[in-house]
Amino acid sequence: MRFWLRSAITLLVVFSQVCLAQGPALIGRRIAAIEYSPAGILHSSDLERIAVLKVGENLRAEDIGSTIDRLFATGRFADVVAEAEPSGEGVTIRFVGTAARFVGGVSVEGKVNDPPSRGEIVSTTRLQLGAPFFEEDLKRAMSRMDRLFSSNGLYEAKVTPEVGSPGEAQNVFITLRVDPGKRARYKMPIIRGETKLKESTIVRATGWRWPFIRKWRRVTSARTREGVQGILEKYQKQERLTTTATIGKLNYDPKERVVEPEVEINPGPKIKVQAVEAKVSKRVLRRYVPIFQERAVDNDLLVEGAKNLRDYFQSKGYYDVDVDFRTKPPANDEVVIEYVISQGQRYKLATLTLTGANYFREEDLRERMFMQAASFTLRNGRYSEAFRKKDEENIANLYKANGFRDVKVTSIVDRNGGKTGDVSVTVVVEEGPQWIVDSVTLNGIQQGDREVMEANLASLVGQPFSEVNMAADRSYILTQYYSQGYPQADLRASWQPTDTQHHVNIVYNITEGERQFVRDVLVSGLKTTKENLVAKRITLKAGDPLSPIEQSEIQRRFYDMGVFARVDTAVENPEGDTSHKHILYNFEEANRYTLALGFGAQIARFGQPSSSSLASPAGSTGFSPQASLNLSRLNFRGRGHTVSLRGIYSNLQKLGSISYLAPRYQDVEGRNLTVSLLYENSYNVRTFGSKRQEASVQLSQRISKATTVLGRLTYRRVNVNNVIIPVLLVPQLVQPVRLGMISGNIAQDRRDNPADARRGIFNTADIALATKYLGSERNFTRVLLRNATYHRVSRNTVLARQTQFGVIAPFSAPPGITEQQSVPLPERFFGGGADSLRAFPFNQAGPRDTGEAVVPGGPTSQPTGFPLGGNALLFNNVELRFPLLGSNVGGVLFHDMGNVYSRLADLSFRVRQRDLNDFNYMVHAVGFGIRYRTPIGPIRGDLAYSINPPSFLGFNGTPTELLQCDPSRPISELPSVCQSTRQRVSHFQFFFSIGQTF
Numbered sequence: 001m002r003f004w005l006r007s008a009i010t011l012l013v014v015f016s017q018v019c020l021a022q023g024p025a026l027i028g029r030r031i032a033a034i035e036y037s038p039a040g041i042l043h044s045s046d047l048e049r050i051a052v053l054k055v056g057e058n059l060r061a062e063d064i065g066s067t068i069d070r071l072f073a074t075g076r077f078a079d080v081v082a083e084a085e086p087s088g089e090g091v092t093i094r095f096v097g098t099a100a101r102f103v104g105g106v107s108v109e110g111k112v113n114d115p116p117s118r119g120e121i122v123s124t125t126r127l128q129l130g131a132p133f134f135e136e137d138l139k140r141a142m143s144r145m146d147r148l149f150s151s152n153g154l155y156e157a158k159v160t161p162e163v164g165s166p167g168e169a170q171n172v173f174i175t176l177r178v179d180p181g182k183r184a185r186y187k188m189p190i191i192r193g194e195t196k197l198k199e200s201t202i203v204r205a206t207g208w209r210w211p212f213i214r215k216w217r218r219v220t221s222a223r224t225r226e227g228v229q230g231i232l233e234k235y236q237k238q239e240r241l242t243t244t245a246t247i248g249k250l251n252y253d254p255k256e257r258v259v260e261p262e263v264e265i266n267p268g269p270k271i272k273v274q275a276v277e278a279k280v281s282k283r284v285l286r287r288y289v290p291i292f293q294e295r296a297v298d299n300d301l302l303v304e305g306a307k308n309l310r311d312y313f314q315s316k317g318y319y320d321v322d323v324d325f326r327t328k329p330p331a332n333d334e335v336v337i338e339y340v341i342s343q344g345q346r347y348k349l350a351t352l353t354l355t356g357a358n359y360f361r362e363e364d365l366r367e368r369m370f371m372q373a374a375s376f377t378l379r380n381g382r383y384s385e386a387f388r389k390k391d392e393e394n395i396a397n398l399y400k401a402n403g404f405r406d407v408k409v410t411s412i413v414d415r416n417g418g419k420t421g422d423v424s425v426t427v428v429v430e431e432g433p434q435w436i437v438d439s440v441t442l443n444g445i446q447q448g449d450r451e452v453m454e455a456n457l458a459s460l461v462g463q464p465f466s467e468v469n470m471a472a473d474r475s476y477i478l479t480q481y482y483s484q485g486y487p488q489a490d491l492r493a494s495w496q497p498t499d500t501q502h503h504v505n506i507v508y509n510i511t512e513g514e515r516q517f518v519r520d521v522l523v524s525g526l527k528t529t530k531e532n533l534v535a536k537r538i539t540l541k542a543g544d545p546l547s548p549i550e551q552s553e554i555q556r557r558f559y560d561m562g563v564f565a566r567v568d569t570a571v572e573n574p575e576g577d578t579s580h581k582h583i584l585y586n587f588e589e590a591n592r593y594t595l596a597l598g599f600g601a602q603i604a605r606f607g608q609p610s611s612s613s614l615a616s617p618a619g620s621t622g623f624s625p626q627a628s629l630n631l632s633r634l635n636f637r638g639r640g641h642t643v644s645l646r647g648i649y650s651n652l653q654k655l656g657s658i659s660y661l662a663p664r665y666q667d668v669e670g671r672n673l674t675v676s677l678l679y680e681n682s683y684n685v686r687t688f689g690s691k692r693q694e695a696s697v698q699l700s701q702r703i704s705k706a707t708t709v710l711g712r713l714t715y716r717r718v719n720v721n722n723v724i725i726p727v728l729l730v731p732q733l734v735q736p737v738r739l740g741m742i743s744g745n746i747a748q749d750r751r752d753n754p755a756d757a758r759r760g761i762f763n764t765a766d767i768a769l770a771t772k773y774l775g776s777e778r779n780f781t782r783v784l785l786r787n788a789t790y791h792r793v794s795r796n797t798v799l800a801r802q803t804q805f806g807v808i809a810p811f812s813a814p815p816g817i818t819e820q821q822s823v824p825l826p827e828r829f830f831g832g833g834a835d836s837l838r839a840f841p842f843n844q845a846g847p848r849d850t851g852e853a854v855v856p857g858g859p860t861s862q863p864t865g866f867p868l869g870g871n872a873l874l875f876n877n878v879e880l881r882f883p884l885l886g887s888n889v890g891g892v893l894f895h896d897m898g899n900v901y902s903r904l905a906d907l908s909f910r911v912r913q914r915d916l917n918d919f920n921y922m923v924h925a926v927g928f929g930i931r932y933r934t935p936i937g938p939i940r941g942d943l944a945y946s947i948n949p950p951s952f953l954g955f956n957g958t959p960t961e962l963l964q965c966d967p968s969r970p971i972s973e974l975p976s977v978c979q980s981t982r983q984r985v986s987h988f989q990f991f992f993s994i995g996q997t998f
Contacts, residue, residue, distance in 0.1 A: 028058050032090030041076050041099055041170070043519055043580035050074065050577075059084070059091050067095065075132065075576025076100050076170065101133040102572050104171025105524040105586035110178040115152050115220050118588065119566055121176060124148045130570035130584050133172050138163065149180070153219025153259060155252050156181030169522055169572060169582045185216040187258040192248075193265040196333075197234070202265070205234035219259050224250070228263075232295065235267055241295055242268035270334040271297060278341035280309070288312055289339075302327075302337065309339060314384035319413075319423060320344035347415065348374050349381025350422035356429040357395075359402065368394045371425060372794065383425065388413075391427065399431060403464025406432035433502045435465040442477075444510035448484065453477055465504050470495070473508065481512065485545030488513030516546040519580035522572075525587035529563060530638040536667055537561075538585070546571070546581060555585070561663065562642070563635035565590040592635055598628040614724065614955045614962060617686060617848070617865040617983065626650035640664070654681040670702030682826075685843045687866040689722040690826035707748045714741045715775070718826045724959045725849050726861035728825070728868075733854070737824045740774030743767060743782075751790065755937040756996055758798050762788040772812070780810040780823055788998050798881040802998040804836070807904045808871040820871060820903055821854055828869030831900045834991035835998070837875050838896045838944035839925030841989060846870040846900025848952050850917045851967065862965035862978055865952040870900040872907050874922075877998060884930070892929035894997070896944070899923050916952050916982070923948055925989070937995045944989040954983035 034053055036042070050070035052063045064082050071080050079098040084091055106127050108118040116124070125141035127133070138161055149157035162175040186208040191199055203209060206227035209216050217223065228245050235243035248262035273285050286292045289305035306323045313321040321343050328336040352373040354362050370387040372378055392409040399407035408430040415423050440459050442450060456476060458469035470493050481489035490511045495504045520542050523534055537557050540550055551569055558567045565588045572582040601623060626648065633643040641662045648655040659676035678694040693716070700710035719736035720728070728734065745766045751757035764786045770776040788802040806829055813822035832840025847870050851863035875898035884891035899922055901907045906920040913921055927944035955962055957977040965978035
């Protein structure tokens with residue numbers, strides 16, 4: 001309206017200037033030239049499109065007015081004046097305009113004490129990127145910001161706006177310089193109303209004062225709202241569900257810099273909700289009666305509560321339940337609401353049958369049904385009237401989507417047949433005729449690609465007819481037009497029956513509208529980030545069709561970089577009548593440094609090398625606290641790279657690493673280069689400790705959404721420390737070893753949810769080669785394969801399985817050592833624990849110390865039974881995951897089998913141990929687990945029973961006493977402690993951790 005009002009006023013001025021100044025002599029003359037000033041405001045094609053006056057034609061006053069109207073309609077002029085002057089026998093007409101201004105970006109400078117955050121401040125201005133800019137809009141924005149800062153206790157905040165001069169494409173950039181001042185604190189609020197509670201109780205409920213120290217907290221908008229919410233929750237615990245609490249004023253005292261809130265409280269009566277004639281817990285009532293969530297009591301909510309309770313009891317097998325409610329008159333500041341529940345007989349949904357369904361497989365229909373027959377996990381099945389009606393609707397919609405317009409789905413409930421209390425439900429499907437598409441016609445296509453559109457339609461000739469498919473076609477066609485620069489494209493769909501019964505013709509009438517193009521792409525807001533880094537990711541160029549889809553995809557790619565806190569994009573002057581438009585991208589860079597601290601613990605059967613006792617080679621139940629630190633420097637040197645420092649400190653592991661990540665390496669999407677340095681000191685194997693110093697370079701490439709491949713070059717120095725059994729005290733095993741290794745990995749992840757998968761597959765393959773040609777002092781090949789699948793047995797029951805196979809094949813062993821033992825101890829396979837094989841404690845699977853020399857000419861000693869690791873492994877895990885209590889607690893039945901083997905040739909599926917020196921057999925375990933669903937993944941506890949755990953000879957003394965047990969001495973001369981004791985891995989294992997097993 002502002003543009004059209006100015007247009008009308010200016011038009012009158014123009015007519016007066018032209019007609020009065022020059023007289024009628026200029027009107028009617030031939031137009032010699034047409035000029036626009038300033039030049040460049042409009043694209044040349046837009047100038048040609050809006051032109052009414054033509055060179056060589058006679059000048060008419062109404063043509064001048066039409067041109068001015070069209071110039072204003074473009075939105076790119078704040079003011080336009082027409083000037084005319086003689087030019088020989090003709091006339092030169094000149095349109096002189098004042099360029100409009102558009103919001104190119106809003107930035108916040110100065111110290112910002114969150115809250116409010118920079119993003120909140122920018123949002124509060126309501127200055128939309130690309131929209132026309134007016135000074136009065138900025139004044140209103142300043143008023144809103146004053147309220148924003150005041151609500152957050154920053155009453156002394158000063159915001160100074162700076163509006164830059166119009167730059168490229170008439171954009172102006174608004175800089176808000178913020179001086180927040182000091183934040184006020186709360187003081188004792190003024191509480192009004194018949195509160196029913198002590199004032200001190202209400203103040204504690206607000207949380208506005210620190211407990212114990214009784215110091216008032218600083219004011220924030222969120223804390224004020226949470227204070228009111230705390231008051232309401234306090235009254236709700238007192239069963240006062242209709243309580244209202246409002247903030248009247250926030251009285252600010254500038255001298256003391258404190259805020260005194262005025263709180264008006266109307267507690268209302270106590271509301272007691274109880275069930276009669278049936279036992280219902282308070283938890284169930286609070287969950288299903290919505291007055292507790294809405295904090296209001298009205299008839300509609302009570303009726304909804306009765307319906308919810310009816311569905312609840314029907315789902316428990318009380319199919320004839322009747323639920324009504326009554327409200328007793330108020331008495332003694334209390335209102336009692338009684339739900340009268342007549343349960344009736346309890347039934348079990350013994351059978352659920354589908355009949356008449358010929359087009360779809362029965363299992364496909366059952367996947368869409370809420371009703372379920374009784375089973376091991378559902379004792380009474382799942383049934384309610386709401387479930388029955390919903391299942392009928394879901395099945396009918398599926399048929400209608402496949403051409404069965406006349407389908408009818410009904411169900412029959414039979415309570416008379418079979419055992420007493422058993423109910424049978426039969427879902428009857430009357431499919432009816434299937435409607436078929438005879439023809440699909442697209443009218444109105446002038447610029448679009450007809451062949452591409454016709455090839456991708458959901459409605460096809462000879463295929464079932466469905467209005468769902470027509471809606472999909474409409475969405476697809478319009479998306480195609482939008483992506484090609486037709487923002488005003490429209491489509492009207494219709495269908496008519498043909499002469500053939502149950503056959504239709506479909507007609508799509510398309511209105512393309514005017515096409516729009518990209519005039520240019522403008523970037524703003526970059527401070528640290530290199531401009532060329534951003535420019536590489538902008539795939540829209542000048543002259544391309546203006547595609548909102550591609551515009552949003554570019555924005556997504558910027559967010560994926562992880563270096564921007566906010567990326568705003570808009571079309572400049574979106575309402576203006578122009579065909580060539582600027583696209584704007586305004587950036588707010590994220591904080592460059594991120595710090596994360598973590599604390600946790602492990603509780604399981606594990607152990608460290610001990611100098612005091614060798615009595616528990618299989619480990620003992622222990623507690624290991626852990627602290628972690630992650631420090632990242634984002635957008636390093638403005639290139640979008642990341643430098644990360646990571647540290648872990650616990651009883652079992654001390655780790656420090658630094659890495660450098662270069663995403664999109666060589667401008668290839670999905671290709672990342674990582675360089676890292678690592679130091680690790682681990683004690684998670686009972687037999688020894690290990691140190692590892694490593695440098696690696698890794699290049700990964702995402703092939704598809706599910707598949708990623710990577711290659712890695714690693715140089716590593718490993719050595720063994722805290723060795724406590726004599727058979728390992730030989731130079732070939734304990735001296736430091738340098739490894740040069742090249743490896744490749746491929747991962748395919750098609751899981752629906754990696755944290756808690758319910759369907760899909762997950763495959764990995766890792767192959768590594770350590771060779772002297774890379775400077776390695778050991779030579780071996782390592783292969784580790786993994787395959788996991790997830791299948792839904794029913795709606796909420798999942799069968800998950802995983803198989804892992806690994807082999808280390810050494811070659812060219814150094815002199816004096818066998819190939820099998822040339823693999824350094826820390827590089828061997830160790831297994832067992834919560835995430836691999838629950839038949840064993842952590843890293844306790846596989847070969848053990850039998851006292852024999854492990855290298856030719858090495859020492860022999862008293863057997864200790866400590867794990868030594870192996871060069872082959874095979875694990876298989878199977879889990880049945882099912883709901884246990886509600887929606888957040890699940891149960892797991894599992895079976896684990898496998899072991900770590902000395903070498904590939906020793907791999908065996910035997911289930912019995914031949915003797916106390918035989919560890920190359922398959923160990924099995926079964927068990928039960930609990931899963932509690934949380935936002936970070938399920939918390940799990942597993943209790944496993946190992947069916948055939950290994951037995952072995954152990955030693956109950958100390959390492960010092962073990963050295964006195966020389967096997968070459970006569971038994972009579974050995975100390976009594978040197979008597980071997982028969983030990984074994986415990987049958988029972990318990991694990992507690994976060995995340996699914998696999």
